[in-house]
Amino acid sequence: MEDFGNIVCSAFIVWLTLVVGLIVLPAMFGISLGITEVYMKVLVKTLEWATLRIQRGSKEQQKPTTLVSNGIILRDDGSMEKEITDLRKGRSKPQINGEFELSDIFYFSKKGFESIVEDEVTHRFTSEELVSWNLLTRSNNNFQYISLRISIIWVLGVCIRYCILLPLRVTLATIGLSWLVIGASLVGLLPNSRVKNWLSELVHLMCYRICARGLSATICYHNKENRPMKGGICVANHTSPIDIVILANDGCYAMVGQVHGGLLGIIQRAIVKACPHVWFERSEMKDRSLVTKRLRNHVADKTKLPILIFPEGTCVNNTSVMMFKKGSFEIGGTIYPVAIKYDPRFGDAFWNSAKYNMVSYLIRMMTSWAIVCDVWYLPSMTRQEEESAVQFANRVKAAIARQGGLVDLSWDGGLKRAKVKDTYKEEQQKSYSKMIVGDDSS
Amino acid sequence: MGSRASTLLRDEEIEEIKKETGFSHSQITRLYSRFTSLDKGENGTLCREDFQRIPELAINPLGDRIINTFFPEGEDQVNFRGFMRTLAHFRPIDDPEKNKDPNVSEPLNSRNNKLLFAFRLYDLDKDDKISRDELLQVLRMMVGVNISDDQLGSIADRTIQEADQDGDSSISFTEFIKVLEKVDVEQKMSIRFLH
Numbered sequence: 134m135e136d137f138g139n140i141v142c143s144a145f146i147v148w149l150t151l152v153v154g155l156i157v158l159p160a161m162f163g164i165s166l167g168i169t170e171v172y173m174k175v176l177v178k179t180l181e182w183a184t185l186r187i188q189r190g191s192k193e194q195q196k197p198t199t200l201v202s203n204g205i206i207l208r209d210d211g212s213m214e215k216e217i218t219d220l221r222k223g224r225s226k227p228q229i230n231g232e233f234e235l236s237d238i239f240y241f242s243k244k245g246f247e248s249i250v251e252d253e254v255t256h257r258f259t260s261e262e263l264v265s266w267n268l269l270t271r272s273n274n275n276f277q278y279i280s281l282r283i284s285i286i287w288v289l290g291v292c293i294r295y296c297i298l299l300p301l302r303v304t305l306a307t308i309g310l311s312w313l314v315i316g317a318s319l320v321g322l323l324p325n326s327r328v329k330n331w332l333s334e335l336v337h338l339m340c341y342r343i344c345a346r347g348l349s350a351t352i353c354y355h356n357k358e359n360r361p362m363k364g365g366i367c368v369a370n371h372t373s374p375i376d377i378v379i380l381a382n383d384g385c386y387a388m389v390g391q392v393h394g395g396l397l398g399i400i401q402r403a404i405v406k407a408c409p410h411v412w413f414e415r416s417e418m419k420d421r422s423l424v425t426k427r428l429r430n431h432v433a434d435k436t437k438l439p440i441l442i443f444p445e446g447t448c449v450n451n452t453s454v455m456m457f458k459k460g461s462f463e464i465g466g467t468i469y470p471v472a473i474k475y476d477p478r479f480g481d482a483f484w485n486s487a488k489y490n491m492v493s494y495l496i497r498m499m500t501s502w503a504i505v506c507d508v509w510y511l512p513s514m515t516r517q518e519e520e521s522a523v524q525f526a527n528r529v530k531a532a533i534a535r536q537g538g539l540v541d542l543s544w545d546g547g548l549k550r551a552k553v554k555d556t557y558k559e560e561q562q563k564s565y566s567k568m569i570v571g572d573d574s575s
Numbered sequence: 576m577g578s579r580a581s582t583l584l585r586d587e588e589i590e591e592i593k594k595e596t597g598f599s600h601s602q603i604t605r606l607y608s609r610f611t612s613l614d615k616g617e618n619g620t621l622c623r624e625d626f627q628r629i630p631e632l633a634i635n636p637l638g639d640r641i642i643n644t645f646f647p648e649g650e651d652q653v654n655f656r657g658f659m660r661t662l663a664h665f666r667p668i669d670d671p672e673k674n675k676d677p678n679v680s681e682p683l684n685s686r687n688n689k690l691l692f693a694f695r696l697y698d699l700d701k702d703d704k705i706s707r708d709e710l711l712q713v714l715r716m717m718v719g720v721n722i723s724d725d726q727l728g729s730i731a732d733r734t735i736q737e738a739d740q741d742g743d744s745s746i747s748f749t750e751f752i753k754v755l756e757k758v759d760v761e762q763k764m765s766i767r768f769l770h
Contacts, residue, residue, distance in 0.1 A: 205769060238717075570722060
C-alpha cells in the first residue's frame with residue numbers, strides 16, 4: 134500500500150513539474166512553446182471532419198435538416214404609421230385624417246404573433262445555437278445519432294476533456310490565482326514608486342497569462358495601437374467573467390466592481406494592495422453620484438491604470454450588444470471601446486447566470502475544447518459638445534457592434550431578469566392615438 | 576447523443592399537427608424549439624407569464640388580448656398542440672387549387688377564419704356581436720391615456736354607425752366582414768415563414 138502511495142506521489146510530482154516547466158513558466162514570460170497551436174490544429178481538423186460526416190449522415194438518412202438559419206420568419210420593418218395606412222388603403226370612402234378603422238387591430242395582432250414566434254431579445258440570454266455540432270454534449274440541440282465513428286470520437290473527446298484537460302486546467306488556474314494573491318500582497322508591501330507599479334503590472338500579467346493557458350485560450354488582438362492608455366476608460370461588450378482574463382492578458386486595467394466575500398473577496402483585497410482598483414460596497418453602489426465621483430477621481434489621475442467597465446451591466450450571449458448604461462459615459466475622459474467576439478465552435482463562453490452558478494460555469498469553461506476569441510481595439514472616442522450621455526453611449530455601442538459583427542440592440546440587458554418598462558407601451562399608445570385623432574391635441 | 580428537441584416530439588405527432596394546421600415538418604420542429612425555449616418551467620406547457628416574458632409582446636398594446644387567444648375557456652396552460660393551432664391562423668393562405676378535398680373542413684388559416692380570429696379579439700364575451708363597450712375596451716387598450724372618454728366614445732359610435740346595417744347598434748360578424756372586404760387580409764394577417 135505504501136509503495137502504491139509513493140508511486141502516486143512521485144507521479145504527481147513529476148506531472149506537476151512538467152506542468153510548471155512546460156506551461157506556467159513560459160506563460161509567465163509570454164513565450165509560447167507551441168503546444169497550444171498543435172492542439173488547436175488537431176482540434177480544428179477533427180471538428181471539420183465531424184461536420185462533414187454529420188452532413189453526409191443526415192443526407193443519407195434523408196431526415197429533413199432543420200436549418201439553423203438566422204430566423205424563422207420574415208418581418209416587415211415598416212413603421213406603425215406606414216403599416217396602418219397600408220391597411221386602410223382598401224377603404225372605399227376617402228381618407229379623413231385621424232380616424233379609427235376596425236382593421237387597425239390587424240397591425241397589433243400581427244406584430245404580437247410575430248414576436249411570439251420570434252423576438253429579438255429572449256434568445257440573447259441563452260447560448261448561441263451552432264450550425265454544426267462541435268462534439269460537446271452541451272451544445273447538442275438538434276443533432277441526432279449519425280455513425281459509430283462520430284460516437285467514438287465523442288467518447289474520446291469526453292475522456293480527454295474531463296480526465297486530461299480538466300485536471301490540468303484546474304491546476305493551472307489554482308497556480309495562477311495563488312500567484313496573483315501572493316505576488317500582489319508581496320508587491321503591496323513595497324512603498325509607492327515606479328518600481329512598485331512595474332512589479333504590480335508584471336504580477337498581474339503573469340497571473341492572467343497562466344489563467345489564459347488554463348483555459349486553452351487563443352486570443353487574437355487587433356489594432357494594438359489603439360490600446361487603452363492610462364487615465365482612460367475601457368468599455369467592452371460583456372459575455373462572461375472570462376472577458377477580464379481575455380483583456381488583461383494584453384494590458385493592465387483597474388477593475389471596478391462590488392466587494393464580494395469568499396474567494397473573490399480574497400483576490401480583490403490582495404490585488405488592491407498592489408495597484409489601485411475601485412471596489413464599492415453594496416450600499417455605495419446605490420449612490421450614483423458617489424460612484425461617478427470616485428471613478429472621476431480615478432480617471433483624473435493620469436498615473437492610474439485605465440478603468441475597465443462593462444456598460445451592459447450583465448452577460449449576454451455574444452450575438453448582440455445590448456443597451457449601454459449611461460453611467461460610464463458621464464464620467465468624462467477618453468473612452469477606449471473594445472469589441473470581443475468568441476468563436477462558439479470551441480466552447481460556449483456565455484455565462485447564463487440564471488442557469489449556472491459561478492463554479493459550474495467555470496467547470497463548463499474548463500471542459501470545453503478551448504476558448505477562441507478576437508479582440509479589436511477601436512480608436513478612442515470622447516463625448517461631443519451637444520451629445521448627451523445616452524447618445525454618446527449609443528455611438529460607442531454601434532461602433533463596437535459593427536466591429537464585432539454583433540447585432541446592435543437598444544433593449545436593456547436587465548430584461549434577463551426584470552420586466553420591460555411600461556414606457557415603451559405608452560410610446561406606442563401615444564403614436565397610435567395621434568393617428569386616430571390627427572395632430573390636434575384633445 | 577440523441578437530440579433533445581426532436582425526440583420529444585414524435586413523428587406521429589408531427590404528422591397530426593401537419594394535417595391539422597398545414598405547417599411543414601421543418602416549420603413544426605422550429606416552432607417546437609421556440610415553444611420549449613419559452614417554456615421556462617419545462618413542463619411541456621406555457622402559462623401566461625411565459626408569454627409576458629417576451630419584451631416585444633409585453634409592450635404591445637393588445638398584448639394581453641393576444642395572449643388570451645392561446646388559452647381556451649378558463650384554462651391557464653397551453654400545450655404545443657394548442658400553441659400551433661392558434662399560430663396556424665397566421666399561416667399564409669394556401670393556394671386554393673391545392674386543397675381540392677371537399678371533405679377537409681375549412682383550414683384554420685382561411686380568409687374567413689382569419690377574420691373570425693380578428694373578430695374574436697374584439698368580441699370578448701363571444702356573443703357574436705361587437706358591442707359599443709367591447710369596442711371601447713379595445714380602443715382604450717390601443718390608445719392608453721392619450722384620448723378622453725368622450726372623444727373615444729364618439730369614435731366608437733362613428734365606427735359602429737358606419738358598419739351597422741341591421742340597426743342593432745353592434746357589429747355582427749357578417750357586418751364585420753363587409754367592412755373589411757377590401758382589406759388584404761391574406762397579407763396583413765399572415766406571418767411569412769422562411770422555409
